[in-house]
Amino acid sequence: MILVNRDTRVLVQGITGREATFHTQRCIEYGTKVVGGVTPGKGGTTWGNDVPVFDTVEEAKRRTGADASVIFVPAPFASDAIMEAADAGIQTIVCITEHIPEMDEVRWHQHIRGTGVRVIGPNCPGLIAPAARCKIGIMPGNITMPGNVGVASRSGTLTYEAVNQLTLNGMGQSTCVGLGGDPLPGTTFVDALRLFQDDADTAAVVLIGEIGGSSEQEAAEFIRTSVTKPVVAFIAGASAPEGRRMGHAGAIITGRASRASEKQRALSEAGVRVIENLGDLAAEMRRALAST
Amino acid sequence: MKIHEYQAKALLNQYGIPVPRGGVAASVEDTGARLSETSLPAVLKAQIHAGGRGKAGGILPAATREEALGGARRLLGSRLTTRQTGPDGLPVNSILVEEAMAPERELYFALLIDRSARLPAIIASDAGGMDIEEVAANEPERVARLHIDPLAGVLPYQGRTLARRLKLPAALVPQLTDIARGAWRLFVDKDCSLVEMNPLVVTKDARLVALDAKVAFDDNALFRHPELAELRDVSQEDPFDAKAADIGVNYIRLDGDIGCLVNGAGLAMATMDLVTWAGGQPANFLDVGGGPSEDKLVAALEMMLSDPKVRAAWVNVFGGILRCDLLATAIVRVLKGRDVRVPFIVRMNGTNVEQAMATLRQSGLPIVFEPDLKEAARRAVAAARTAGGSL
Numbered sequence: 129m130i131l132v133n134r135d136t137r138v139l140v141q142g143i144t145g146r147e148a149t150f151h152t153q154r155c156i157e158y159g160t161k162v163v164g165g166v167t168p169g170k171g172g173t174t175w176g177n178d179v180p181v182f183d184t185v186e187e188a189k190r191r192t193g194a195d196a197s198v199i200f201v202p203a204p205f206a207s208d209a210i211m212e213a214a215d216a217g218i219q220t221i222v223c224i225t226e227h228i229p230e231m232d233e234v235r236w237h238q239h240i241r242g243t244g245v246r247v248i249g250p251n252c253p254g255l256i257a258p259a260a261r262c263k264i265g266i267m268p269g270n271i272t273m274p275g276n277v278g279v280a281s282r283s284g285t286l287t288y289e290a291v292n293q294l295t296l297n298g299m300g301q302s303t304c305v306g307l308g309g310d311p312l313p314g315t316t317f318v319d320a321l322r323l324f325q326d327d328a329d330t331a332a333v334v335l336i337g338e339i340g341g342s343s344e345q346e347a348a349e350f351i352r353t354s355v356t357k358p359v360v361a362f363i364a365g366a367s368a369p370e371g372r373r374m375g376h377a378g379a380i381i382t383g384r385a386s387r388a389s390e391k392q393r394a395l396s397e398a399g400v401r402v403i404e405n406l407g408d409l410a411a412e413m414r415r416a417l418a419s420t
Numbered sequence: 421m422k423i424h425e426y427q428a429k430a431l432l433n434q435y436g437i438p439v440p441r442g443g444v445a446a447s448v449e450d451t452g453a454r455l456s457e458t459s460l461p462a463v464l465k466a467q468i469h470a471g472g473r474g475k476a477g478g479i480l481p482a483a484t485r486e487e488a489l490g491g492a493r494r495l496l497g498s499r500l501t502t503r504q505t506g507p508d509g510l511p512v513n514s515i516l517v518e519e520a521m522a523p524e525r526e527l528y529f530a531l532l533i534d535r536s537a538r539l540p541a542i543i544a545s546d547a548g549g550m551d552i553e554e555v556a557a558n559e560p561e562r563v564a565r566l567h568i569d570p571l572a573g574v575l576p577y578q579g580r581t582l583a584r585r586l587k588l589p590a591a592l593v594p595q596l597t598d599i600a601r602g603a604w605r606l607f608v609d610k611d612c613s614l615v616e617m618n619p620l621v622v623t624k625d626a627r628l629v630a631l632d633a634k635v636a637f638d639d640n641a642l643f644r645h646p647e648l649a650e651l652r653d654v655s656q657e658d659p660f661d662a663k664a665a666d667i668g669v670n671y672i673r674l675d676g677d678i679g680c681l682v683n684g685a686g687l688a689m690a691t692m693d694l695v696t697w698a699g700g701q702p703a704n705f706l707d708v709g710g711g712p713s714e715d716k717l718v719a720a721l722e723m724m725l726s727d728p729k730v731r732a733a734w735v736n737v738f739g740g741i742l743r744c745d746l747l748a749t750a751i752v753r754v755l756k757g758r759d760v761r762v763p764f765i766v767r768m769n770g771t772n773v774e775q776a777m778a779t780l781r782q783s784g785l786p787i788v789f790e791p792d793l794k795e796a797a798r799r800a801v802a803a804a805r806t807a808g809g810s811l
Contacts, residue, residue: 147711204643229641230533231611234570237538253740266710268740268770283686284710288738289793292769309685311535338686341535364689367696368705371504375670375685375707377640378535383553388693405697406690407793 129257129303130278130323130330131220131246132196136262137163139188139197139218141209143175148200151224151266152179155198158269159261163192185209185216196220198254198264206250207232214245222264223249223314227377233312247314251377253284253306259329267291267304275300276329277413280320281336282307282343282378286364290334290409297410299417302330309376311340317347325355332358332416334409335400337391339365340379344391348398358416359400362409363388421637423651424467426516428635431610432617435602438629442518451492454517455485461520464491468510469656471634472502478512481520488517511655521631523621527586528552530616531568531603540568540607542578542600546586548619574604588622595628610648611641660723667719669708676701677804679730679762681720683708683737691736694793700801703730711741717750725754725762732763732804734796739770748776752783763803764788767796 138155142148143165153176156162164182165175171183182188185197197213199206199221206225213221214236228250240247248255254265259274268288273295281287287306294301305320307313317335324330333355337344344363351359366388368374370381381387392402403412426444433439441458444467445451455462466478473479478500482488492515501509526548534541545563547555556563564585566578579597588596603615617630637648654662664671670685674692678700682688688707695702704727708720724733737747747768755764764787768776780787788803790796 203640227640229611229644230613230638231570231608231641234533234538234540238570266741271770281686283684283689285682285684285738285740286686286690288740288770289687289690292738311533312538336686338689343536346536362690364686364693367692367702368689369672369674372672372705374672374689374705379685379689384557404693405794406694 129260130320130327131248131255131303131305132257132260132262132264134260134262135161136196136260137161137192137194138264139163139185139192139194140165141185141197141199141213142201143167143179143181144170145200149175151200154269155263158263160263163194164188185212185218189216189218194218196222196264199223199225201225203227203229207236210236210247211239214240214243219245221245221247221314222252222254223247224252224254224265225249226251228310230312233310237312237314248305249308249310249314251310252308252313253287255303255305257303258301265306267306271295272304273300276302276331278302278320278324278327278330278333279304279336280307280317280324280333281305282309282338282376283336283364286336286362286406289406290336290362293410294334294413297414299410299413302327309378311378316343318343318350321347321350321355321359325357330357331420332360332413334413335359335361337361337363338376338379339363339368339374339381339388340376340386342385345385345394348394348400351395351400352398358419360409360412360416361395361400361402362406363391363402366404421639421642421648421652422469422656423635423637424469424514424653425465425633426467426514427651428633429630431606431635432602432630432633435606437599437602438627439633440518440521440629440631442516444514445492445517446514447496448489448492451489451515451517452485455488458517458519460484462488463518463520464488464495465516465518466495466500466512467514467516468500468505468512469653470502470504470510472504473500476500476502478502513655521621521623521629523619523631524624525622526619527621528555528618529599529603529620530614530618531607531612532614534565534567537567540570542566542568542574542582544582544586548621552618568604574600591626592622592628599628606635610645611638612636613638663723667723668716669706669712669720671720671723672705673727674702674704676703677729677731678800679703679706679724679727679733681706681708681724681733681735683710683739683742687736687738691734694797695734695800698794698797698801700797700804703727708742714746714750717747718753721750721754725760730762732765732800734800735764735766735768736796737768737770739768739773742770743772744768744770744776745772745779748779751787752779752785755785756783765790765796765800765803767791767793
């Protein structure tokens, strides 16, 4: 598995909010070790029965030994929350928040550049590693199953579709990572592929891309030079009109490279098994695994 | 958020970037007043939220005052259809009246966020007034890309580098540097997603002037810019978009006849793709998001059905946060009250799906359940093809 393990200790930033409360409960039920929460002004209280709440990430980290955090704070404050976690020494930061201003994203990217801190998202469903019973974020845990397929996706619901198809067809997952629908994700396909390639538990990878940007082309180039494991890819938005933002901030056709057809072509040329119909995912993955 | 050219130029001017003399006019009388403030020959430019105006007849040269007033009469109150507007075009409620310029050279200058580098970037080219995408594809050496450190801003050396790449004489370096720095300050101050000057021209008397300008703002940052609200022009927006924003869903009208209601942007796109694959055409993109309430689902369903093009509907959800039972109740609420002839194909998965199926079955409504993705798409397309909407 990648990014997390059985011992990952998780902080929840913004834990006292409604959504955070709901999803933290689900994470704990799944098996995630939630060791603390952070809400400025509510330090010293507890969340649920026994999760301590702190005013700052720095204190929370010192007192709980957390090494990962998940951010549920509203968009105007989310960028600050990411940098606070990074500066406190949290190594893996999952940001669920959508609608963060783009210049705020540029600033946190610049702030953490070269520090080795990994941000997943923003605007993502988080990640889940079934064998470790570790889920950080909002993915439904009940559709997953331990196994050797890695999943990396720019879309939340398409991740669920893919995982569900895999599980129903007896193919479990090593780790599923939602990279998020924003134009400036902290973790890209290339980052995820590098981790999956080096991961002994992963035999093959599902890559779910969409229109907008060129991260699929960058993935194709990386696969061509550095990935030996089979990759099955689906690109959403082949029928999307140009110049319209399709729900995700990052899903907009603004030029040739951002079209689905260009991404499909680049991936095919790199030896990726590109499916054009989402319903074919499990069958194609079965063939891919049989080929290894 | 998009704004008009005249508003973009006013902003550029505030940040020290030279623009042609002129002003906006909403009537023929206004046009006369603006002409008195500028000089002839003049140019009239239709103010709409779309490009491609020149080829569509939205930009008129005027050598005399009479010609200008005649042009204003023609443009104002008309609808302009360009390659970027869609078939209905956009209303021309105002025109920009400017001094005409005979530039010696035309350049391209833009400031935007480079997604791959995760940094702001200046994109510039000596091939101005053209489609920059095409220039980049055919003559990449003519497009310069300079990244900006958000903590340092535009540095003096970058002005010099840019001038060199644009083949500008040394005498123009200070002007170009000021323009780049002004554009950067505007970009940061107002949370822009784009500041573009195409063309940025060199005049015969060696001045750099932004002959055309486009500025767009990051919708996610509008909350901290109440001053930008007055720049919004709702007459340029699709009423469907405004309604969708009110309801809190992502809705984009398309040309086909199969209404789609989906949760999640990726699955909503994939649903459109599946419809297309099955030989049909989606009527819309509709993403109801993560945890919609029953009322929101009702509003979204009604919005989809209000489109007269819709001949079949496909509800395709994977309930993670979204509860399928809420959606089923919403469907029953919408369909029970009216004589709906549109066949409904429902594919649901996830949270509380059994309860949802029971609700739909008990309703006695003519709804088709189809758990398989490809098969659901095929049935939706078949239903839309059958006149009268029988299944």
